[in-house]
Amino acid sequence: MPAYILKRLLLMIPTLFGILLLTFVVIQFVPGGPVEQMVAQLQGRDTGGEGSAAGGAGYRGRQGVDAKRIEEIRTLYGFDKPAHERFWQMLGQYARFDLGKSFYYPKSVWELVKEKLPVSISLGLWTFFLSYLISVPLGIAKAVRAGTRFDTLTSLIVLIGYAIPGFVLGVALLVIFGGQLQWFPLRGLTSSNWESLSWGARIVDYLWHITLPVTASVLGAFAVTTMLTKNAFLEEIRKQYVLTARAKGLSERTVLWKHVFRNALIPIVTGFPAAFIGAFFAGSLLIETLFSLDGLGLLSYESVMRRDYPVVLGTLYLFTLIGLVTKLISDLCYVWVDPRVKFD
DSSP: OHHHHHHHHHHHHHHHHHHHHHHHHHHHTOSSOHHHHHHHHHTTOSTTSTTOOGGGOOOOTTOOOOHHHHHHHHHHTTTTSOHHHHHHHHHHHHHTTOOOBOSSSSSBHHHHHHHHHHHHHHHHHHHHHHHHHHHHHHHHHHHHTTTSHHHHHHHHHHHHHHHSOHHHHHHHHIIIIIIISOOSOSSOSSOTTGGGSOHHHHHHHHHHHHHHHHHHHHHHHHHHHHHHHHHHHHHHHTSHHHHHHHHTTOOHHHIIIIIIHHHHTHHHHHTHHHHHHHHHHOOOHHHHHHTTOOOHHHHHHHHHHTTOHHHHHHHHHHHHHHHHHHHHHHHHHHHHHOTTOOOO
8 A cells, every 4th residue: 555655646746747737738839928018018908007098099109019029028937037046936836835926916826726725615515514414415315316206307307407507507596686676785795894893793794695606616515416316226226235235134124234334425525535635726717707706717718818827836736636636635535434445
C-alpha cells in the first residue's frame, strides 16, 4: 500500500505539468489578452468609457498609443519575457504554492479564492448532503419494491427532475416564488442588514436566501445517485449469499441491513470523497449568476472573459491538485470498504 500511494503521488507531477502546459499554450493563442485590452482602453475603444461621446461622434483624442507605452504595459503584465521563461517562472511559484496576483483585482489569487469559497461551500455542501440524504434511502426503497407502482412512479419523477436543467428550474422558482408570491428573496446569500441581526435571525435569513438556489441544484443532482443505489442493491439482493441467509431463516430486515447494505454501498462510498470535495469547487456558474451569488464559478468565468491569466491558471492548478488527491482517496476507500481489494 505505501508503494502504491507513493507511485500515485509521483504520477501527479507529470499530470499537473501536462495540464498546466496545455492550458498555458492555448492561452498564448487566445486573442484579446490583458495587453490588448489595456491598449484598447487607452485608445478609447472600450464601450461605456471615455471613448464614446454623445451624438455618436467617437472621441478620437487618444487613438495613438506610442510603442514605449505599449512596452511598459507588456512589462507591467510580465509579457516582456519569452513564453517559456514565463511558464517556468509560473511553475516555480506554484511549487511554493504561490498562485500569483490578479491582473484586475488588487489581490492575490489565494485571497480571491478565500473570498468566493464561502458561497460555493454553501451551495455545494447543502446540495451534497441533501442529495445523499434523499438518494440513498430512496434508492434502497426502490430496490426493495422493484417493479411495483412505487418504483415506477418514483423513477418517473427522478428522471423528469434529471431532465430539467438546474438553471431552467431556477428561473421558474425565481418567477413563481421570488417574483409573483414573493416568498423568497431574488438575489444574494444574506440580507444587507445581516451583520446587525441576532444569531438566530442570521440563521433564518441565511436559510431563507439559500432555499431557492439549493432546490435548483439538488433536483438534478440526486437522480444519478438514486439509480446507482437501486441498481447496486438489486445486484446484491440477487446473489447466492442472500439466498443462503434467507434459507437460514433470517428476517428480510436482517438480510437487507446486515448482509446486503455494506456490499451494495461500495460503489457509493468510494465516490463519497470526490463528491464531497467536488461540492466545494464545482459550483454551478449558471446558478450563481441567476441568483447573484459571487462564488468560484462566477470568478472562473469572469477571469476567462477578462483574460485574467493568473486567476485562470492559479485556480486550475489548485482545483486539479485537489482533484488528483481526491481521486487517490477514492481509490483507497475501496480497500477500506472491501479488504479483498488489492492494488498489486
